Amino acid sequence: xxxLRDGEVAAFDTLYERHHRSxxxxxxxxxxxxxxxxxxxxxxxxxxxxHRETYHPTATxxxxxxxxxxxxAFDRLRQAWVTWESHNEDxxxxxxxxxxxxxxxxxxxxxxxxxxxxxxxxxPGQREVLLLSRYxxxxxxxxxQVVGSSPGAVRVTLHRALASLRKRVGSGG
Amino acid sequence: MECRQASEIFASYLSDELAPTERGELLTHLDTxxxxxxxxxxxxxxxxxxxxxxxxxxxxxxxxxxxxxxRWLVARDAFLSLKGWTPSLVPAALGVLLSVGLxxxxxxxxxxxxxxRAVGGLVPEPGVFLMAGLTYGLLPLAMVMWLSGRRRPVLxxxxxxxxxxxxISPYAIFQCLHFPGPALAGFLMGLSFGAFLGGVAVGQRWxxxxxxxR
Numbered sequence: 001x002x003x004l005r006d007g008e009v010a011a012f013d014t015l016y017e018r019h020h021r022s023x024x025x026x027x028x029x030x031x032x033x034x035x036x037x038x039x040x041x042x043x044x045x046x047x048x049x050x051h052r053e054t055y056h057p058t059a060t061x062x063x064x065x066x067x068x069x070x071x072x073a074f075d076r077l078r079q080a081w082v083t084w085e086s087h088n089e090d091x092x093x094x095x096x097x098x099x100x101x102x103x104x105x106x107x108x109x110x111x112x113x114x115x116x117x118x119x120x121x122x123x124p125g126q127r128e129v130l131l132l133s134r135y136x137x138x139x140x141x142x143x144x145q146v147v148g149s150s151p152g153a154v155r156v157t158l159h160r161a162l163a164s165l166r167k168r169v170g171s172g173g
Numbered sequence: 174m175e176c177r178q179a180s181e182i183f184a185s186y187l188s189d190e191l192a193p194t195e196r197g198e199l200l201t202h203l204d205t206x207x208x209x210x211x212x213x214x215x216x217x218x219x220x221x222x223x224x225x226x227x228x229x230x231x232x233x234x235x236x237x238x239x240x241x242x243x244r245w246l247v248a249r250d251a252f253l254s255l256k257g258w259t260p261s262l263v264p265a266a267l268g269v270l271l272s273v274g275l276x277x278x279x280x281x282x283x284x285x286x287x288x289x290r291a292v293g294g295l296v297p298e299p300g301v302f303l304m305a306g307l308t309y310g311l312l313p314l315a316m317v318m319w320l321s322g323r324r325r326p327v328l329x330x331x332x333x334x335x336x337x338x339x340x341i342s343p344y345a346i347f348q349c350l351h352f353p354g355p356a357l358a359g360f361l362m363g364l365s366f367g368a369f370l371g372g373v374a375v376g377q378r379w380x381x382x383x384x385x386x387r
Binding site for chain 2: 012020022024025028029037038041042045046108111130134135139140155158159161162163165
């Protein structure tokens, strides 16, 4: 990131290669719309370049990146005026890893569909904490920096999000 | 540890955020509390299920478009800021040295005479001067850019030829003072065209090849 700040274009390519996948999947699961997630991915990395002067090495790059992504995603949700629950019906998330057993694969897909529906019903605040913890692999301290909260509040939110999912999805037996 | 306290840290346990002592206390409590074990098993099931979502890649065109946009922004910033010109000064100065050195080995008048003999009658007189000027811009800049061998955006590559022209103009004009007006214009146009051709197109093409071979 420091190299990018000094105008080294190759550093941007490295940052993109390293982080675009986890960032895109965070956005996709948060927004649940592929086109919007791709649009946001592009916006986030453009902002990384445009605001490179404001980056301080005291924060990890991932924290900074996800803070930008989270703020843009919330802005987009606000602008869209469409509530998250009424977003398009396309299933963009429930894609399980291939399983050799077809029956188990069908089961897994069904469970993931339920999970996706349950995720849609979480509040955006719960959803972002859950996604940042489970998929972006951020620590509580990092998540707290991203969402502008405290590690204790992150812990409580994550617990509530998981409990809510558990209640909605039920037992898989 | 009580059930309420244990329940509050289940998520931390799953996301591996517990301190070793807290973790030990939780495991001890779980050994003796079937209801907490059941609750944790349910949450763990969700945690594992969440992990079964496969990551997907964005469309490759997104990355390509983004890289193009950023390269353009980088080049624009480098072109507009004074600091961005410093790296281009060295190739430009080297180009000037080579061009001046070439003019010592082969003075402007001598090359113009050779060009005149080669194409005499086929092109108008200013065209002969243009050809000669082209040589003093093209060869030095192409050689310098080839030696630098770095892949740069077009806007960035235009800076060395521009600086080259600024630096060499006094010398070139002084050497050509005795030329008639159209001939002087032709020579300077050739010098400019050669510098841009060498610095932007030819030098970059060779430079790319060198970079790939490395």
